[in-house]
Amino acid sequence: MLLKNIGELVGIVPQGVLRKQGSEMNETGILHDAWLRIAPDGTIAGFGSTGALYPDDDKDEEVIDAEGGMVMPGFCDSHTHIVYAGSREGEFIDKINGLSYEQIAARGGGILNSADLLNATPEDELYHQSMERVQEMMAAGTTSIEIKSGYGLCPEGELKMLRVIRRISESVPALIRSTFLGAHAVGRGYTHEAYVQEILDMMPRAAEYADFVDVFCDTGFFSPEDTDRILEAGARYGLRPKIHANELGVSGGVQVGVAHGALSVDHLEQTTNAEIEALKGSGTMPTMLPGSSFFLGIPFGRAKEFISTGLGLALASDYNPGSSPMGDMRFVMALACIKMRLTPVQALNAVTLNSAYAMGLSDQTGSITPGKRADLILTRPGWTLTRIPYTYRTPWIRSVFKKGRS
Numbered sequence: 001m002l003l004k005n006i007g008e009l010v011g012i013v014p015q016g017v018l019r020k021q022g023s024e025m026n027e028t029g030i031l032h033d034a035w036l037r038i039a040p041d042g043t044i045a046g047f048g049s050t051g052a053l054y055p056d057d058d059k060d061e062e063v064i065d066a067e068g069g070m071v072m073p074g075f076c077d078s079h080t081h082i083v084y085a086g087s088r089e090g091e092f093i094d095k096i097n098g099l100s101y102e103q104i105a106a107r108g109g110g111i112l113n114s115a116d117l118l119n120a121t122p123e124d125e126l127y128h129q130s131m132e133r134v135q136e137m138m139a140a141g142t143t144s145i146e147i148k149s150g151y152g153l154c155p156e157g158e159l160k161m162l163r164v165i166r167r168i169s170e171s172v173p174a175l176i177r178s179t180f181l182g183a184h185a186v187g188r189g190y191t192h193e194a195y196v197q198e199i200l201d202m203m204p205r206a207a208e209y210a211d212f213v214d215v216f217c218d219t220g221f222f223s224p225e226d227t228d229r230i231l232e233a234g235a236r237y238g239l240r241p242k243i244h245a246n247e248l249g250v251s252g253g254v255q256v257g258v259a260h261g262a263l264s265v266d267h268l269e270q271t272t273n274a275e276i277e278a279l280k281g282s283g284t285m286p287t288m289l290p291g292s293s294f295f296l297g298i299p300f301g302r303a304k305e306f307i308s309t310g311l312g313l314a315l316a317s318d319y320n321p322g323s324s325p326m327g328d329m330r331f332v333m334a335l336a337c338i339k340m341r342l343t344p345v346q347a348l349n350a351v352t353l354n355s356a357y358a359m360g361l362s363d364q365t366g367s368i369t370p371g372k373r374a375d376l377i378l379t380r381p382g383w384t385l386t387r388i389p390y391t392y393r394t395p396w397i398r399s400v401f402k403k404g405r406s
């Protein structure tokens with residue numbers, strides 16, 4: 001398939017570049033008046049400037065006229081909790097009336113409320129409710145998604161979630177990665193210690209389904225010591241960590257995550273220089289979730305400082321019923337530009353290549369690179385990168401290609 005008359009081809013990255021850090025965040029390859037060819041296996045076969053080098057005509061090839069639209073990599077959303085049942089609308093009212101996230105959780109709401117709903121919902125129904133969100137995200141341009149467990153909080157519920165994630169991954173063209181987040185909150189009826197032991201006991205069965213292990217290492221949830229034990233058990237079954245840290249306090253979770261070779265440490269609304277130092281020189285991608293900062297009214301984090309000290313940054317939606325009921329990565333880009341003062345190019349790198357890295361997928365997707373999956377967004381005519389976060393509600397997508405298919 002040939003895409004011709006592309007106005008701007010954005011997000012071109014040389015082969016072998018798996019993430020961007022520091023000043024590299026300010027760069028992205030852009031070609032004007034371009035073409036792009038998709039191979040029969042759904043990967044990017046090549047691209048170029050229309051004037052300089054037009055591809056050979058292939059009579060059997062499907063040709064799509066982009067009509068001057070922009071083509072960019074599909075969004076990679078490296079942190080979501082989209083397998084959940086029902087909603088938490090009642091807590092939305094509590095929040096409007098002044099209760100904080102922690103106060104709602106302390107009253108038995110929050111994650112435990114979602115766990116009750118999930119455990120009462122048949123697996124098939126859970127799959128269908130979750131698939132609606134996957135469809136919504138794909139229509140909004142997302143082509144790879146990490147999905148966490150963590151609303152079961154008992155062996156039966158957690159495995160149900162992991163099976164649903166697997167079923168989603170087998171039924172959609174987007175790339176899906178699965179994370180075991182048994183340590184999201186202490187399950188009902190357990191003491192803290194008994195539940196940590198239960199998580200350790202669940203690990204071998206969870207590892208049959210999950211790619212990664214996650215812990216909510218934060219004030220009132222799990223300690224760095226709990227996290228250390230859980231990550232060690234995960235490593236025995238080949239699960240690499242992705243960590244929730246520093247959302248509600250300075251938790252020590254960043255340091256534990258880095259020590260265990262975490263692929264990413266996420267949230268980071270509250271960070272000191274010690275966390276920045278711990279991340280430097282590591283393979284761990286700092287990931288921020290501006291949708292939850294926006295929804296909860298908490299700080300947006302020190303993204304610009306991270307970048308100026310040489311760190312990379314990924315951004316994800318955190319789509320979940322309690323702190324970010326939204327999976328639109330274009331709005332994540334807009335929040336990054338408006339609230340975190342990232343440039344559109346920095347935001348693009350954070351929602352594509354770096355968020356692919358945070359799922360261990362940046363060798364397969366997240367940029368315009370020959371050989372990678374043709375996971376692409378084709379915009380309406382005349383769009384530019386800057387206009388995406390700037391006019392953040394204007395319809396902009398013409399089609400979304402997942403592995404070359406729209």
Ligand code: NIG
Binds near residue numbers: 110244318321323
């Ligand atoms: O990433 N912080 C922990 N987990 C989610 C919220 C989950 C929930 O409230 O249901 C988050 O914000």
Ligand code: FE
Binds near residue numbers: 079080320
């Ligand atoms: Fe989360």
